[in-house]
Structures are given as structure tokens and as C-alpha cells.
Amino acid sequence: MALNWFNKLKNGLSKSASKVGGALASVTGKKTVDQLTLDDIEDQLILADLGIEASARITKKIKDQKFELNDKKEITPQVITETVASEIEEILLPCELSLFDNITAKPHVLFLAGVNGSGKTTTAGKIAEQFRLQNKSVILAASDTFRAAAVEQLKTWGQRVGAQVVSGVDGGDSAAVAFQAFQKAQKENVDIVIVDTAGRLQNKKDLMEELTKTCRVLAKLDENAPHQKVVVLDGTVGQNAHSQLENFNEAIGLTGIIVTKLDGSAKGGVVVSLAEKFKIPIHSVGVGEGLDDLQSFNASSFSRAIAGLDEL
Known part of the structure; x- marks a missing residue:
């Protein structure tokens, strides 16, 4: 499984790796690295x-x-490439933290936020499956009440991975859906609640306020809930991910990051820049639509894949 995942990761990051490799091409064949070459790199x-x-x-x-x-x-x-991979790993290592290593509460509430199209609903389903494989029971809260397609998509994922789905009326109160899901989990002794929120532009204050409201409502049932507040970022947006992360962090105080859609993107380097700047844990990265195409983040594997190297 690990080797198969590394191959998927390396293939997914191949365009990014080619950019990194291109940056280092000017060094090959030189006896020393002069300042002009360093500036170019x-x-x-x-x-x-x-x-x-x-x-x-x-x-x-x-x-x-x-x-x-x-x-x-x-x-x-x-x-030269080994040197670069090693330094990238040094940057990434402090941010390597599995989503599944800090489950202390029952029910444990995982709150997913992000802009439209970042892959939150698909991510919720994939994470639910990973919890199922650990014999954890899961409730999915369809708190994206503005988009009927999102609710239907989450219900499809629920059927696929054997998770209950709690939903409300179209255009209803998304905080109420999350609250009901958490209450149901408490009554039925369910392990995990995953809250799938509506996608929003990070600069829309009223929509961001709805996220903070949902967090406040959940805290009425457990002062520590949501126990994890994770932003799902689309890996194809490159440096725009910085402003997204900043705004969501300001609104709800993020505990982690998941980066999706890295397959085929030439912007995988953004994962490194996010780690260097924000120091927020990176839980998982995704390189495809399949159930097993979202895996726990590993600093060594990622750094070698983005440098175009084989796994150690």
C-alpha cells in the first residue's frame, strides 16, 4: 500500500517535480555554485x-x-536534488500530523471548511471511509444546505462508506444540521461526526460568520467541539491558497490543512510554502478521485516526490 501510494503521489506531483528539476538544471555540470546561479535557482x-x-x-x-x-x-x-529534497523535508516535518492521531473525544467532531470547489464533500466521504477501516462509526452532517447537489453527494458517500447522514431542508440553518448530527452521535454513542460546510469565498464576511456560528453552536454540546477545524485547499490554486488559509484561520482558528487535487497540477510546491509560512499541521494530501487517493501526509514521501526522486 505504501509503495503504491508513493507511486501515485510521485505521478501526481510529476508536473511540480519537473518545475523543481528545471530550477536546478543550471547547477548540473558545474564545479561550484556561483551567486548568479543561486539567484536563478x-x-x-x-x-x-x-x-x-x-x-x-x-x-x-x-x-x-x-x-x-x-x-x-x-x-x-x-x-543537488537530494540536498533540495532534504531541505524541503526539514520544512515539512514540523507540519506532519495524521488526522487520526488526536481522537480524544467521543463523539469527536471534525469540521471541514473551504471555498467552493475545493473538494470538501469528497474529502468528507474519503475520511469517513478511513475511519470505517479503523472500526469507527461515523455520522456525516450535510451542513451545506445551500447546494442540494452537495447534500445528495454526501448521501451517496454515506451509502458508499456505511455512514449515517444528517441533513436539513434546502436553504435551512446549517448550524442546526451540525447540532442535530452531534446530538444524534451523542445519543447513539457514535465515534465521529464529520461536518461538511457550505463552500464560500473567503472574503465574504456574512458567510464566514456562519462558520463561526456553527462552531459556537457545537460548543454548546461540548465546549471543546469542534475538536478539529480543518480547511480543505484545492492544490491547483497555487499561492491563492495563502489568502484562503489566512481568512479561514482568522474566522475559526484552524487546527489543520488538507490539500486536494494535486494530481496533474504544477502547483504542488504550495504545500511547501504553506508549511514554511503558517506552521499549521498538514493532515492529508489528495491525488485523485478514488477512495484511497487521499492519504495521511508524510514529509519524507512528499519531499522526495516533488523533487522527482524515488522513495528511500
Whole structure:
């Protein structure tokens, strides 16, 4: 399973890896790395969506590194790429935290937020399946009451993964749906409640206020609920993910991040820039629509995949 997942991850990040590889191409065959080359590498890494802070940090590592040279006394692609992968892993490691390692309450409430189209509903279904495989019972709360298609999609996921779904009337109070789902979970001794909220633009204050209201309502049943508040980010939006994360964090105080749709995107480097800037736990990354195409985030695997290297 692990090897299969790494191959999926590497394939999914291949366009991003090609950008990172392109940034390092100017070093190959050189005996030393001069300042002009370092500046070019930094610029190319920024263009690969790794962000200014992470790109500067990686470039400094290259500058300070004493590289092993080949027989021709030249730097090889493998050596420089291993150095970059190692530094990316250093950036990512503090953010590596499984969604499933901190389940202390019963029922445990996982609250998913994000903009329209980020993949929240699909993510809710995939996470429900992963909890099911751990023999945990799950209720899915269809709190996206504005979009009938989202409710139907969640019900389909519920049938697929054997989870109950609590929904309300179209256009109804989304906080009330979350509250009812939590109450039902308490009465029936259910392990997990996953709240699928309506997608919203991060700059719409009234919609963001609805998220904070739902969190307040859930806290009436358990002062620590929601126990996890996770933003689902679409990996194809690149640096726009920063403003999304900032706004959702300001509204509800995020405990974690899930990044979806990394397959086929050339913007996978955004995961590195988010880790370097925000230091918020990254729980999972997704590289496809399949049930097992969302997996727990692993700093080593991700750093090697985005550098185009094989797994250790």
C-alpha cells in the first residue's frame, strides 16, 4: 500500500517535480555554485510555487552545502536534488500530523471548511471511509444546505462508506444540521461526526460568520467541539491558497490543512510554502478521485516526490 501510494503521489506531483528539476538544471555540470546561479535557482523555485521564504531557505542550503563531486569534479543532478529534497523535508516535518492521531473525544467532531470547489464533500466521504477501516462509526452532517447537489453527494458517500447522514431542508440553518448530527452521535454513542460546510469565498464576511456560528453552536454540546477545524485547499490554486488559509484561520482558528487535487497540477510546491509560512499541521494530501487517493501526509514521501526522486 505504501509503495503504491508513493507511486501515485510521485505521478501526481510529476508536473511540480519537473518545475523543481528545471530550477536546478543550471547547477548540473558545474564545479561550484556561483551567486548568479543561486539567484536563478531561487527565482525558479518561487515560480514553482514554493514561496519566497521556502525558496530563500533552500537556496541558502545549496549555497552552504559542500557537494560531493563526480569523477569530472562536477556537481551531479542526483546530489543537488537530494540536498533540495532534504531541505524541503526539514520544512515539512514540523507540519506532519495524521488526522487520526488526536481522537480524544467521543463523539469527536471534525469540521471541514473551504471555498467552493475545493473538494470538501469528497474529502468528507474519503475520511469517513478511513475511519470505517479503523472500526469507527461515523455520522456525516450535510451542513451545506445551500447546494442540494452537495447534500445528495454526501448521501451517496454515506451509502458508499456505511455512514449515517444528517441533513436539513434546502436553504435551512446549517448550524442546526451540525447540532442535530452531534446530538444524534451523542445519543447513539457514535465515534465521529464529520461536518461538511457550505463552500464560500473567503472574503465574504456574512458567510464566514456562519462558520463561526456553527462552531459556537457545537460548543454548546461540548465546549471543546469542534475538536478539529480543518480547511480543505484545492492544490491547483497555487499561492491563492495563502489568502484562503489566512481568512479561514482568522474566522475559526484552524487546527489543520488538507490539500486536494494535486494530481496533474504544477502547483504542488504550495504545500511547501504553506508549511514554511503558517506552521499549521498538514493532515492529508489528495491525488485523485478514488477512495484511497487521499492519504495521511508524510514529509519524507512528499519531499522526495516533488523533487522527482524515488522513495528511500
